[in-house]
Amino acid sequence: MRKISVDWLAVIGAIALTFLVWAGALPDIPW
């Protein structure tokens, strides 16, 4: 079973979401 640290998972997840925001693939994120 492949394992990945939570730290790297968070970095990869954040990069993926950042790319989607940058590419305009996500709707505006309200708060």
Next chain:
Amino acid sequence: MHPAISEPSKRTVAISGSFFRLIPGILLLTVIGYAGKVTEQSITTYGKAHHIALPNIEYVLWAILFGLIVSNTIGIPAMFRAGVDTYEFWLKIGIVFQGVRFMVGDVLRLGGTSLVFVAIELAVSIALMTWLGRRFGLSEKLTSLLAIGSSICGVSAIIASRGAIDADDEEVSYAIGAILALGAFSLLAFPAIGHALHMSDSTFGMWAGLAVDNTAEATAAGALYSDAAGKFAVLAKTTRNATIGFVVLAYSLYWAKKNGGKEIANKGAFLWQKFPKFVLGFIGISLLASLSVFNKAQMTDLANLSRWAFLLTFAGVGLRTDLREIRKQGLRPLFVGAVGEFAIAGLTLAMLLGAAPLLHF
């Protein structure tokens, strides 16, 4: 380790079908966090509609409070536990996105300043905890764990060093229990002291980041004060976290020698292994923001993603704090921890208040 004291940092996550096991707990974090946000908004709206000046209690406190109520009354059913443990993932993803709120120049300037404070804080807290542990007759291993936990980043640091120190599960539980109990207390005490001293957002944030042990609690304490203070707390805490490898390495070398265990052959690899990688993500996003890769709307979106991630984190802070377990841990480690933390909080506060006029925070 007692099962009721959840070990938040599992360090690794299996990528397999177990993803579906996480969904109920993540939904619980979302519901509790969102309930906190709705409560804050509802109170503000009610106050405005009825022209009543109600105190603005941040969603952070509501989310933690609702989580505490659930975990200390009905408890967390087994099916939710795996998902609730993901709060550490949301914390780290939230920290990475916070990078968008800092220009690289700010990170270097404030990070450099923080590093000086962190160095002093590390030296004092390790010396103080070691002295207190001996004075009150705690075992040397427990004293080491408390010193590591109080000097750097609470639970993750304790877990990172447990193997090297070869501590008993009970000692690890004690140290984690004491750090979590003190973290919960800090959430109430720090903002109250900050308001009493009329501290600026930046000074308060730096203080929370330097003195509150666990990353989630430090972030929450900053956010409880203000959104801007939360941002500074994250930066100071991230700097502190970055030193984890050095302190754990020093303790590992000491205990390897003492226990006659094998020496650490490649110290560089050890440091890299213990280095919190999300710090790199934080710097990366900050770098991209500084290079104007994002427009204003995208920067807002990323900052808001950070807030949503923290919303889940704060719900998790409440949910994993079991007050009954903390009571069972015994008073001595808690007392040693409390005396040490009080002194560290006082020292870092004095350093920051003394340096603030010079540093133009």
